[in-house]
Amino acid sequence: MVVIASLSGLAGGGLIAKYLLKAPLERLNLVTPVFVLDRAKLIQSLPPNASQEQMTQIVDSWKTQATKLSAAGYLVIDSTAVVAAPEDVYVRKDGKP
Numbered sequence: 535m536v537v538i539a540s541l542s543g544l545a546g547g548g549l550i551a552k553y554l555l556k557a558p559l560e561r562l563n564l565v566t567p568v569f570v571l572d573r574a575k576l577i578q579s580l581p582p583n584a585s586q587e588q589m590t591q592i593v594d595s596w597k598t599q600a601t602k603l604s605a606a607g608y609l610v611i612d613s614t615a616v617v618a619a620p621e622d623v624y625v626r627k628d629g630k631p
Contacts, residue, residue: 566607566608566609567607567608567609568608568609568610568611568619568623569600569603569608569609569610569611569623569624570610570611570612570613570616570619570623570624571596571599571600571610571611571612571613571624572612572613572624573596573612573613573614574613574614575613576592576593576596580592
């Protein structure tokens with residue numbers, strides 16, 4: 535009897551959770567996540583004596599990062615197009631958002 539009651543409770547709880555989360559999850563599917571690449575900060579972070587090869591390597595690394603984010607479904611924009619954004623949407627030089 536206890537097993538049947540537990541299983542009924544779990545099934546009922548699962549159905550209620552699914553019903554309550556349906557609308558928020560549908561809205562979430564309509565939102566495209568965004569990441570911001572701050573090229574100006576990237577340029578400023580380069581050492582003054584950086585070689586052309588070093589600069590090319592860093593820029594290529596950021597382009598690769600942007601491509602990976604895009605392939606994962608993210609919209610990647612340049613910071614010049616941003617009026618305001620939370621800090622956690624910026625892609626850092628170390629590759630961490």
